[in-house]
Amino acid sequence: MKALKQMETLVTGLPTVKSEPAGRLIMGNPDEPWKSPFTQQGDCIIKKIGDYSDVFVKGFSKMPPDIKPIQGNLVLKGSTNSHALYGGKFQLFTSESHPEYVFLRVEEPTVLDHVTDLRTGNPAEHYAQWIPKGDYFYDGLKEYDHISEEQRRVLD
Amino acid sequence: MSEIEELTQEQKIKMEDYISKWTKIGTSTERLDRQAAEKAIRWAYKFASYNGDSVKISFYDSVDAAQKAAQEATGEKTKQSFMTPSLDSWWVGFYDFLLHEVVPEKQSEYREFLEECIPFYKNVFYIIAYDTHAFVSERPTSIKLDDQGRLHNYNGPAMEFSDGHKIYAINNTPIPAYIAETSPEDFTKDMFLKEKNVDFRRFITTKIGIEKTIELLGADVVDIYESDVGGRYELLMVDYTNTGEKRPYLKMINKSIGEFHIEGVHPSCKTVQEALNFRNGLRKFVEPENLS
Numbered sequence: 535m536k537a538l539k540q541m542e543t544l545v546t547g548l549p550t551v552k553s554e555p556a557g558r559l560i561m562g563n564p565d566e567p568w569k570s571p572f573t574q575q576g577d578c579i580i581k582k583i584g585d586y587s588d589v590f591v592k593g594f595s596k597m598p599p600d601i602k603p604i605q606g607n608l609v610l611k612g613s614t615n616s617h618a619l620y621g622g623k624f625q626l627f628t629s630e631s632h633p634e635y636v637f638l639r640v641e642e643p644t645v646l647d648h649v650t651d652l653r654t655g656n657p658a659e660h661y662a663q664w665i666p667k668g669d670y671f672y673d674g675l676k677e678y679d680h681i682s683e684e685q686r687r688v689l690d
Numbered sequence: 691m692s693e694i695e696e697l698t699q700e701q702k703i704k705m706e707d708y709i710s711k712w713t714k715i716g717t718s719t720e721r722l723d724r725q726a727a728e729k730a731i732r733w734a735y736k737f738a739s740y741n742g743d744s745v746k747i748s749f750y751d752s753v754d755a756a757q758k759a760a761q762e763a764t765g766e767k768t769k770q771s772f773m774t775p776s777l778d779s780w781w782v783g784f785y786d787f788l789l790h791e792v793v794p795e796k797q798s799e800y801r802e803f804l805e806e807c808i809p810f811y812k813n814v815f816y817i818i819a820y821d822t823h824a825f826v827s828e829r830p831t832s833i834k835l836d837d838q839g840r841l842h843n844y845n846g847p848a849m850e851f852s853d854g855h856k857i858y859a860i861n862n863t864p865i866p867a868y869i870a871e872t873s874p875e876d877f878t879k880d881m882f883l884k885e886k887n888v889d890f891r892r893f894i895t896t897k898i899g900i901e902k903t904i905e906l907l908g909a910d911v912v913d914i915y916e917s918d919v920g921g922r923y924e925l926l927m928v929d930y931t932n933t934g935e936k937r938p939y940l941k942m943i944n945k946s947i948g949e950f951h952i953e954g955v956h957p958s959c960k961t962v963q964e965a966l967n968f969r970n971g972l973r974k975f976v977e978p979e980n981l982s
Contacts, residue, residue, distance in 0.1 A: 540738060541810075544803040545785045548796065549692040561980040570979040572970070576944075577888070579970060579978075591971045613887070614863045648982075650862060654780070659861065660946045661982035676969050678954040680930045680937040681883055685956065690889040 558657055562664035564622075564643030574675070575646055576660045577688040578610045578617040580638070583669040590673075594637075597669055601627035601637055608652060609636055609672050612690045615658035619665070620645045636672040640665050694792065704791045712783030715812050716776050717833050722826075723813055724749060730810035731817065731824050737806070746823045752851030753816050756827040760818045763825075770818045770825075779811040828852065836861065844897050846870055860893050874898040879906050882952075883930055892944070892951050900941075900950045907952070909939065915962035920981045921945055923962040926952065940965045946982050 562573070571589055572581040583594045604626050610617040619626070622644030627637040648660035674687035697705065728747050735742035750756040753772070760770045786808060789797050797804060816827035830849045836842035840862040841849060847856035847870065858870045868881070869890060877898050885891045895903045909926035916922050921943050927936040938959045941952050955965040963975040970978070 541734075541807050542781065544807050545781075545800065548785060548788060548800070549694050549793065551694045551697060551788070551792070561982055568979040570976055572976070573979040574970070574981045576982070589972055589974060589976055591973055613889075659944070663980050663982055673971055676971065677888065678956045678968070679886065680954050680957070688888050688953070689886055 558662060560645055560662045560664055562666075564664045564666060567666055567668070572673075573646075573663055573665075575617055575648055575663055577612070577675040577690055578646070578648075579673045579675055580609075580646065580665065580670050581673050583637075583671060592673070594632075594671055597627070597637055597639070598629040598632055600631050601629045604628055604636075606652070609638070609646065610674075615648055615650055615690075616652055617646060617648055617660075618652050618655075620647055620655055620662075622665075624665075634674070638665070638670040638672070640667050640670065643667060697792070701791050705787055708783050708787035708791075712779050712786070713839065716779055717835065717839075718776070718829055719831055719833060720829065722749070722815065722828055726809060727813040727826065730806070730813045731819075731826070733806045734810050734814075735819075735824075740821055744822065747826060748823070749826050749828065751828050751853035752830075752855035753827040753857075754851070754855040755853055756816065756818055756825040760820070760825040763823065764820065772816060772818045773814075774816050775811040775814045776829075777815070782808060782811040830857075843870060844893070863889060863893075865890060865893060869893055869897070874902070877906065879908070879930075879932075882906065883928075888951060888953055891953070892949055895950050895952060903950075903952065904941075907939070909941075910936070912938075913961045915966075917977060919977045919979075923966070925955075925959065925962045925965055938965060940969070 568582065571586045572579055581590060581593065583597060585595050586593045606626065607619040608616055609619060609626065622640060623642035624644045625639045627639070629635065629637060644665045645662050646665050647655060647662040648658040650656045650658045676685060677688050678685050731747055732742035732745065735745045748759065750759055757770055761767065785803065789800055789804060814826065815829045818825040828851065831852050832850045834841070834843040834848045841859040842861055843858070844860060848859040849857040856867070858865045858867050874897055877894060882891060882894055882903070885894065898906070904926070907926065907928045909928045911924050912927050913925040914922065924941040926939045926941055928939050929935065930937045937957055938955050939952050940955050940962065941950060943950055956968045959965040959968055967973070967975055
């Protein structure tokens with residue numbers, strides 16, 4: 535792997551070509567605040583941080599005090615595809631007191647995409663969505679396995 | 691690094707040729723040119739500051755055989771790290787195009803890329819590279835792709851090798867063999883309900899059809915909800931153990947690709963909205979801002 539990455543240095547200095555977006559649909563509006571307190575992309579639910587105790591079973595009125603910034607753009611990794619952030623300006627955090635969640639601070643509108651490869655951003659199955667400026671957390675989608683009588687986060 | 695604002699019409703047409711050329715390389719089922727592959731691998735080792743002249747290069751009929759040989763040789767039980775140059779050649783194809791069609795005057799500056807790197811990506815399909823030993827797999831004998839170029843076959847292997855090793859995938863997602871090898875009429879309720887992965891369940895539904903899935907499950911529709919955001923939902927009651935006891939499952943559509951999901955919800959759910967509240971961790975029903 536290391537050798538393959540190094541091979542890209544062989545083309546250092548060559549120009550790039552300005553590319554146009556491939557017409558991929560991005561749902562929502564980058565500058566318009568959400569009317570709903572959450573959005574959903576497949577099994578990835580992004581919920582707003584704020585006073586939504588009447589709506590969410592588990593919510594956060596503000597970012598937990600023990601959040602720590604994490605590198606990268608990965609919100610949720612599936613067995614093959616990932617939900618990740620692109621463009622805009624954002625920071626992801628984890629919290630030791632709430633390890634099952636990922637926290638997002640979006641400072642400039644950012645795209646949540648479903649991709650086959652984090653680096654190339656090749657689109658997978660679910661349409662991309664705009665995440666406007668604000669604080670959010672990732673929550674997992676749930677299902678119930680009647681055969682094993684257990685409630686769990688959706689596996690894909 | 692500078693940026694070229696616009697390609698000429700001729701360059702745009704030529705770009706299609708390079709896309710086609712590198713797609714053919716990545717999806718080729720021809721036997722490797724082992725002499726060319728060996729030369730390219732020795733160069734890659736030297737490029738990565740290893741001894742390319744002395745590295746041992748072994749060829750195998752499949753990725754599975756190469757993995758097993760590497761495990762045996764190293765004593766490592768875990769899956770070995772590998773590279774798939776021909777399949778990951780998108781960036782090489784781009785610079786191949788650029789140096790031949792856009793800035794050919796720069797070819798002499800990028801001779802190593804053109805003369806060594808391109809042959810490596812062209813001639814090596816799969817390699818597990820240790821310091822002194824490279825385990826190399828032959829190309830597959832068949833590759834099935836969908837119209838977006840993704841590994842894809844609902845009714846058999848998506849990739850097959852000469853030693854019989856098979857890889858199964860739908861929409862590039864690796865799947866268990868039974869989904870592709872079971873005929874639509876042979877799927878059972880048990881197979882569907884015991885599958886824990888929601889994508890695999892969706893592939894079964896797509897393969898046999900949503901109406902047949904409902905029939906297979908013997909499901910009764912007890913509630914319907916038409917959502918402006920998520921489309922039509924149905925709450926199904928399924929005799930999940932064939933004992934007469936029915937449990938709720940939610941039928942919904944993946945709006946991005948138009949395929950159906952059927953997923954279990956908490957036994958207390960009596961309506962679609964209660965089922966959605968359970969799935970989304972909500973106390974009261976609220977539609978999402980978007981659903982994709």
